[in-house]
Amino acid sequence: MKPPTYNSEEVQQISQEEGERNVATAVCVQLAGRAIIRVVSRCEEAQDNCNLDLSECQLMQVPDAVYHLMRHTELKSCDLSGNVITKIPPKLAVKFSLITELNLSHNQISKLPDELAELQELLRLDISHNAFIALPSVVCRIPQLKRLQANNNSIIDIDAERIKRAPSLEFVDLRENTIPPRIYDLLCCIDNITIELSPRQVEDWEDLNI
Incomplete structure (x- = not known):
């Protein structure tokens, strides 16, 4: 089979595209390398102060290596904020069983x-600032949980009665969510917990001026 032929302009364009791809790949590798170094460095700090801070580390998940590095450390807090994490694995609760703040x-x-x-x-x-559309029921079963920040999500489903019966909850922030009027009113009736809510939006059918 005869190999394809290119004129000088096409060769120059291909060479330029290859160069751009190589530069992009090198940048990605460099960024990934920096992220890994940052994670390892923060794990080492946590071994000393028992506070694991992995915020702003470009994480899509908690790497298994983190659990390995922390296996002999009794963590008191874990900060995973400011990443692109979509899922929290069940083993986080097993590996970091003594944390007081997450x-x-x-x-x-x-x-x-x-x-x-x-x-x-x-x-x-x-x-807060995640993609929840329902308040996870598990938060009402955490035995010592006192403060819950769930503001700035897209929450439309909340079991108000379950919140009311939560064993230790004292404060819940639900501002900047899309809570339906019926659930909103039920939350307002809870008097044993401080619940922060954004001002209730009046539905069209409730506006007597229309």
């Missing part, structure tokens, strides 16, 4: 594993 804010999470209910020491949980 920050998952500013990610792309829409669900939480039921295993988080096994976090016996967890006092504060931040799931």
Whole structure:
């Protein structure tokens, strides 16, 4: 088979495209390398202070290597905010069982594993600025949880009665969500927990001026 022939202009264009691809690949490798170095460095810091801060590390998930590096450390807090994480694995609750604070804010999470209910020491949980459309029921089963940040999601489904019966909840931030009027009113009736809500939007059929 006769090989294709190219004129000088085509060769120059192909060479330029290859060069651009090589530069882009090199940049990606460099960025990935920096991210890995950052994660390892922060794991080493956590071995000293027991506070794992993996915020703004370009993570799509929690690498298995993190659990390995932390296997001999009794973590007190874990910050995974500002990444592009979509899913929290069940083993996080097993590996980090003693944490009192978990920050998952500013990610792309829409669900939480039921295993988080096994976090016996967890006092504060931040799931704000994510992709939740329903408030995860597991948050009402975490035995010591006192503060829950769930603001700035797209939450339309909340079991108000379950929140009311949560064992230790004292404060819940639900501002900047799309909570339906019926659920909104039920939440307003809860008096044993401080619940932060954005001003209720009046539905068209409720506006008597129309």
